[in-house]
Amino acid sequence: MDYVGLAESAAEKMRLYRQDPSGWRVCQSTGEVSVSWRPSAEFAGNVYRAEGVVPADPQEVWECIKPVAGGRRTKWDKTVKDFEVVEAISDTVSVCRTTTPSAFVKIISPREFVDVVLIEQCEDGTMLSAATNVEHPLCPPQPNFVRGFNYPCGCFCIPIPGEPDRTQLLSFFQTDLGGYLPQTMVDSFFPASIAGFYSNLTKAVKAFKA
Template sequence: MESSRPGADPAQHPSAGVFKAEHPEGWGRGALAAQTPAPTAEMLPATFKLCAAISYRHLRNMTGLRRQAAVAISQELSRLACRSAGPGAWINQVRRRSSLLSSRLEEKPFSEAEMSYIKQGEEALQKSLSILGDQDGWKTETVVDNGDKVLSKVLPDVGKVFRLEVVVDQPLDAVYSELVDNMEQMGDWNPSVKEVKILQKIGKDTVITHEKAAATPGNIVGPRDFVSVRCAKRRGSTCVLAGMATTYGAMPEQQGFVRAENGPTCMILRPVAGDPSQTKLIWLLSIDLKGWLPKTIINQVLSQTQVDFANHLRERLARTVAVSC
């Protein structure tokens, strides 16, 4: 930065006007100490807030000075605490807050590629919710005796999508944990899935996954794999798990698998009204299986996959609860 080079004019610094107005004789530590009276308990809060407000934005843009600034503030607060017993409690409180501020300043921002994946996940979520929010045009594909049902509709820009609606006799937290926290274990209980692997985590909401789908009985649909970006959003009593196909340099197409594409797709979880021990699950499924497959076969396979998924999920949750008890 210009103000850090030898011979640079300090007046070019955005905060120079403030310091020069208060200390016209210069910025040196000696001059500042000579003109500044010993801080009092009344002066410290206002002084700290003023300095923090002036410097915060600049510190975020001065990577080399972040840690030095945090250390300097901590050392100065320690010196003041030792010199004056009066405001010691307040200084300790500020010291804790300055530590939190310094840790936040040290957080690494997302890269351009990571931000792209985050935006893709949010786009999948918004598109999925928009599709599910339109109640017109849905046709019944399957209705099971236990109340599970699969609906479908054809969208001009997406193709045929499927909508599973079921009620699971487990609380939302248990269902969420199985589908999100234990995502990589899905191959253990869902015969339609051979493997799910998290390739990268981005922040707390977004992951890149590689999923291998098992071949269907009779090998009607051969092995497929998917690379997807997924995001999980939880707002109050509602959870949305959304995803769509993406590209990931470290996971090119695999030998023996046809690279299919998800999306937009999502699951919505919410407690059943009046009975929080049960969870309503809505699954929007949109898949392009690629390859040369008749649409009638694809439609039959996908709708049956959703029905089977609900049954396998119930069995998995029942076993998990039995073991925990």
């Protein structure tokens, strides 16, 4: 499997989503984030766009969200139970397995996701992580988890000129949770989950700075 090619393709789609303002409809807005959606071209669901400003410098924000083994994400993100690197393909590309706890008052059972992940630093200081689902021989489906699938997704940690202690975080979520969940439940779960992600990230950044 061409893991590098798949990762680079996911990153390219992130850049295209970032540049394309058309068709997004706001579905949730808080003081920390605006979440919008449009139908996905990848699967029979939605792609979500989330944009907010985190009160910390880009490196501090990146440390909290970067997809690495033993990173800070599992310490603060309630939607991530475990994160492991299955195989490091290169310095910037790896195959990873993420497990999530039950959610939505345990109606959504624990999930697992196997993705190829790319990390990239852009010339303007923006950090990008992009991912998409893959299969890997070391990650057969686990009996206690429903296998979900992330389609091209990721986030941009963007410096704000003249404001070194603030970071624009632009994220795209595009997930098939798998299983047999009513679409209305999925459509209400994601915006609330994304808003919670931004809120918890803001708290985590402050806690790690303290």
